[in-house]
Amino acid sequence: MSFRDESEEQKKPFLHTGSWYRMGSRQSSIMGSSAQIIRDGSISVLFCVLIVALGPIQFGFTCGYSSPTQAEIVKDLQLSVSEFSVFGSLSNVGAMIGAIASGQISEYIGRKGSLMIAAIPNIIGWLAISFAKDVSFLYMGRLLEGFGVGIISYTVPVYIAEISPQNMRGSLGSVNQLAVTTGIMLAYLLGLFVNWRILAVLGILPCTILIPGLFFIPESPRWLAKMGMTEEFEASLQVLRGFDTDISIEVNEIKRSVASTSKRTTIRFSDLKRKRYWFPLTIGIGLLVLQQLSGINGVFFYSSNIFESAGLSSSNVATLGLGVIQVLATGITTWLVDKAGRKLLLIISSTGMTLSLLLVAIAFYLEDLVSEDSSIFGILSLVGLVALVISFSLGVGAIPWLIMSEILPVNIKGLAGSIATLANWLTSWAITMTANLLLTWSSGGTFTIYTLVSAFTVVFVSLWVPETKGRTLEEIQSSFR
Template sequence: MGYGEEDVEIIHQEIEQPLIEAKGTTSHGGNKGRGHPWMVYLSTFVVVCGSYEFGACAGYSSPTQSAITAELGLSTAQFSLFGSILTFGAMIGAITSGPIADFIGRKWAMRVYSAFCVGGWFSIYFAKGSLALDIGRLAGGYGMGAFSYVVPVYIAEIAPVNLRGALTTLNQVMICTGVSVAFIIGIVLSWRTLALTGLIPCAVLLLGLFFIPESPRWLAKIGSQKEFEAALQKLRGKDADITHEAAEIQDYIEELEKLPKANMFDLFQKRYLRSVTIGVGLMVCQQFGGINGICFYVSNIFETAGFSPSIGTIIYALLQVVITLIGATLIDRVGRKPMLLVSAAGLVVGCLLTAIAFYLKAHELSEKAAAILAVTGILVYISAFSAGMGAVPWVVMSEIFPINVKGVAGSLATLVNWFGAWSISYTFNFLMEWSSWGTFILYAAINAAAIVFIVMVVPETKGRTLEQIQADINA
């Protein structure tokens, strides 16, 4: 028996009313007899090994290019395919990650994605030619794209309100750490040995998954009541009173289950349109502001500016980790929206400084000033990106989608993210040939548009349960 539009609206009103009334009075854990959330910390540590694996995959190609091309006799075109095929694998991972995580659970999904990464690294390690390299890179990209969805979703679903933002931000911290470590140790390790280091986070993740609980919200969704309560109790501590939180989650999911099974086309219905606009819009803002063009070619930018590419890359790598860590400590105090606005404003400034530098260089006005401005602009850019735009869109994405559409909606947002990553990385060199300073003016304009989008569309989600956030957004 199907549901009409009026039936769906009545169900949504039933969901929203008690949650909106409870706003400001509800917090995870029941608040009486609160235990220490050590299991939340352990679970987060385990799953962000998937985020580190993401960074290790993304950072692998940069320090290994000359060694791989020399040893295997690859052409520039062949190595370019090896580098870029990662994003195609990630797009496939993005499309399938949500449905897989919804069907087999968050933990088993992470096991599957780890297996792809392990197979990918071994294919690269034993490669004798370009085919094995490309297969390995494609498999690693698949795992990477899937991890980019399931890790922040799992963390958001297990974390208490007061820790959710900071813990979800650790996803981006570990991505940056994985990239930075690959950049740095890639200087001293052979390319085959560097591939083997990518197995370490997978091993830690696969082992750790035996000791952490499944997402309570997913267990509630599939009707595993005893397992749901046991997982929630384990996460909140044995002395914590979980009665109120468990009842709120259970009631919300029971009401959502009355709704028709969602598919991709349902996301564009009125009741989900705002959350989809927020999630997809933030991914567009994150990627089309130029991050992957700058990240993939930062060495060339420093070299063009007359600055040491190795020193510049190391500073860049370390800076993004430090700033992202600082952002993780601030997100639950400052809020998501202020951090996004400050970050986007910083991106505009960084782009404009770099544009001025390339304009001076193109017109041979002052080479010394151009070099200083270029380095300053790039470092301001990556600092601003790391402070908010890098992590916060993933945090918000993990919070805004109701669990009955989280799989398809998360897959759509992640797919848009990876399509943006590919588009920017592919077009960057063409844009630079067209106009180096014009490229950064274009990115500045996109980041300025992102400020307008954030002000007008993005809500603040700090200090609220997932159920309250979703009831308000999808009202």
């Protein structure tokens, strides 16, 4: 039944949206006055993206929280350095658990339901940290936060990709990473003014706004189509594209894409041996693993040491400056990605990272060779680090998540997305845990390893990553057959 053909008086409950739709004659009511907000399709999609972007802001806040609070937490709770290191790393452990569950949760209860589930442990985790009297509450809170972040890191890019029109999908998809960097910057900024307990309470805000916000946005139309909810699927798509838009062509494309998929279809690991599945999965995993193998998280974790070697008196302020630079560079990516294309930006980004890491490596080698102290080597390291953050933010930071959400076929997206997200978090944990040991062994050698990985990323992208700009999700996924 067409969305436009239903009678004026007919009402249908819109499953998983918490809203009611009145069908016919281009009229709809979404929680009362919300219909006026989403009358235009682009405004509707933007509104949805801004709501779900609260999840990545929470993600970034969790990542940035430990940096400005380390000294206070260690002092107040009398922790050892190793105990605080465990506290910091537990978010990665929780995220790995969340990543394993994210795909299946998202498939069974929808993208919105997944975000609702992710928000709850985040809120509980922040409360546990804010009231912590010993390490047990700190550890429990950090683990819960990580679990929620693991679900968010998969679900938000997928939801944005599935609701966005093809000409806006790149820019809107990049909002995910922009929100993450904004969350990191906010943690750095607020950490300069409030103590660690208050900062933990402030960490609750994104998810407490996200939960009610989810009731005002529609579920992913592609998920609804996959689950066989035809009327709800068409209603959701009509809301997202605007009530004056003819959606019949897009409806038919999506229906053809999911025609062979039943909501009861069980996808097994053995099915991933087929090229239409293993090739996009390999690309998705490859990009997300290489993103972390570049050492970016290790660099961020030890950036204060590099700032101090450059002679900067306030490493916290300098770290905040680095966060601001990252937000600005990611904002540029959001603007460029639908104009320049994903592949070109990835090549430029990974090339810039290679040169930046090489500069830092050379600075450390020269520092070891020259016996006398010189601030010039610290300045070179600082320049290389800033260039690294800018280069990372221009592509490698945001685009792997975007491409992963675009290329995975809808019927394996839950399983394959969980695998790719788990690979990313596992690699992130490994880099964070080994960076300190590697830097102790040889700073120049460490950055040389990261340089080689970034150079390989240039080759990987050039040879295997497809350009997805200007193509529908159905066109992208059918190209792998």
